[in-house]
Amino acid sequence: MFVDKINLTLFSGSGGSGSISYNSKSSKTSPNGASGGDGGSIIVKTNKDLFDFSHIFSKSIFKADNGGDASKNLQSGKKADDLIIELPLGTSIFDQQGLVAVLLNENQELTLLNGGKGGLGNKDLKSARNPNPGIAEQGQKRIKKEVTFELSLITDIAILGLPNSGKSTLIKKITNSNAKTDSYPFTTISPNLGVIENLEDNYIICDLPGLIKGASTGVGLGKSILKHLINTKVLIFLLDPSNIELNIDEQINLLQNEVYSYEERLRQLPVLLVSNKSDLIKYDNDMINISALEEEGIDILLDKIRELNINTLKNVNKSFLRTDFMKNDFIIENYSDDYWEVTGNDVDRIINLTGSEIDVFNEISHRFENSGIPDELKLLGVKKGSTIKLGKFEFIYEE
Ligand SMILES: Nc1nc2c(ncn2[C@@H]2O[C@H](COP(=O)(O)OP(=O)(O)OP(=O)(O)O)[C@@H](O)[C@H]2O)c(=O)[nH]1
Ligand SMILES: [Mg+2]
Known part of the structure; x- marks a missing residue:
């Protein structure tokens, strides 16, 4: 059976809890409670040998594993494995807000849900202000997301x-x-x-x-x-x-x-x-x-x-990635092979500066390079020499 549309419920894994323990049990000093393991993320990855979703048709729920809780005395919790869902090239991913991404490249990976962070144990919560904390963090809870995968075949x-x-x-x-x-x-x-x-x-x-x-x-x-x-x-x-x-x-x-x-x-x-x-x-x-x-x-x-x-020849489709559904908040669109526009809150934060032109330019370059945008541009296949439009600024992309 050819399956070219599928609705799934995804759950990331929860982070494990940090622990509270001490080197010296009698006096409860020198905290050595370790941190919980991170929960598993849900990642999608394209596989050029797939041509529909029949390989995942029988499952409607995907759950990544939870991270392990930390034990006492420096024993951290185990980090859970990520759950990888393979998808055919040409998959569009939708969430409740609309289109999230169009995956057109081979081995393209995208994290749809980040695993919950493991909670810090009292050793890692030590600070000058609180050198002997009697507390630990719980791990971050799992997140649920409803998604739809829809395929447009890639053909000549x-x-x-x-x-x-x-x-x-x-x-x-x-x-x-x-x-x-x-x-x-x-x-x-x-x-x-x-x-x-x-x-x-x-x-x-x-x-x-x-x-x-x-x-x-x-x-x-x-x-x-x-x-x-x-x-x-x-x-x-x-x-x-x-x-x-x-x-x-x-x-x-x-x-x-x-x-x-x-x-x-x-x-x-x-x-x-x-x-x-x-x-x-x-x-x-x-x-x-x-x-x-x-x-x-x-x-x-x-x-x-x-x-x-x-x-x-080329098809008329374009790669698309909307990352505000995760940690970042920006949208990348390419209007031709060598012209890409990035918009969104992250971009506003990067470019919203006043000062001398050179200082502003340097700070924007620094912020841009340290944002998630270059990695996502690379994933989408942007080539050296392409023009990147960041709000009202345009510059030439150099890897
Ligand atoms: N005489 C003749 N008949 C043909 C030719 N090509 C297809 N047919 C016949 O036309 C009919 C329909 O052929 P299909 O190949 O199933 O047509 P299709 O366009 O795939 O049809 P749908 O899948 O229903 O849209 C069959 O009876 C074929 O044998 C042809 O070149 N000459
Ligand atoms: Mg036919």
Whole structure:
């Protein structure tokens, strides 16, 4: 079963408690109570070999372990292991406030919940003010969070068409996919992935369920089909000249309408217009004519795909990370590969300074470098030489 959306409840682990003990038991001096162990965090990590959430479908609750309590006499509590949830590339993560992150890079890691800090024991609470504390901290309590993971497949090419146009027949002919085909509409109800292997590079292609009028507003499988286009680089509109309800031009119109009303940015993607079922009707213009069933014209289609140099193309999606759900409070957005904007409370704190220009600049650089922002930018794949906009300041990123 293909699972491309899942709701989960996450719990971080509580921190263990610190202890109260003393070197000298009789006089209760020289505190040596150790600290509790930190609770486990919940971390998500992308794995390029996953293509949906079926590996976690059977669980709706994930709990990280609690940290151990400290014992007496310098024996700290055990730190709990973090709980790592693996996710496919192309996962968007939502919490109750909205989008948290879009994970597009390999081995990208993100901590969704920090484990509770272990409480300090009386040894670590010693201070000049209180050299012999008779107190210890409890560990931080576990935190609960409801999240939704939603996948938009990462593919090179997506095949779109009305029901029955022959999309699954085509993917079966040009890849290793064993998609189901049949003469009734809506045979395909979830995407089929395949790899085209006989070009210079391997390309991932996906066959989607048939699109119908109103898909972009949610009719039929509507948006759950269209969302997979956000991470693809090329569209194939597979047209069916034997369709008695809509002629080829009407099919093109319908597909364009639904795709572009769903997401305007998809206009940037190259589209191959392919008329299928040429064994029945050949379409007489510059369209690519194929018969997926009889394997006619397939080489011409593959040549057209080769000419697109897909490796040089981009999808229209962008990485996204909203970190105010955790320790930090900033939002990073990239509007192009070399222009990134960071906004939010942390940024305001970093840049809210007055003084001479050079002092302000130095202090901002220092604060920026010591904030969580550079690490997150690195995670999102920012390149040296890119422009970073921090509030009203812009500067060039150097690793
Ligand atoms: N004559 C002819 N029939 C074809 C051709 N390609 C597909 N078909 C037939 O068209 C019907 C639908 O094919 P599918 O590949 O299941 O179509 P689909 O677009 O995946 O359909 P949905 O998944 O329902 O949207 C089947 O009966 C196929 O055998 C073709 O090139 N020529
Ligand atoms: Mg199909």
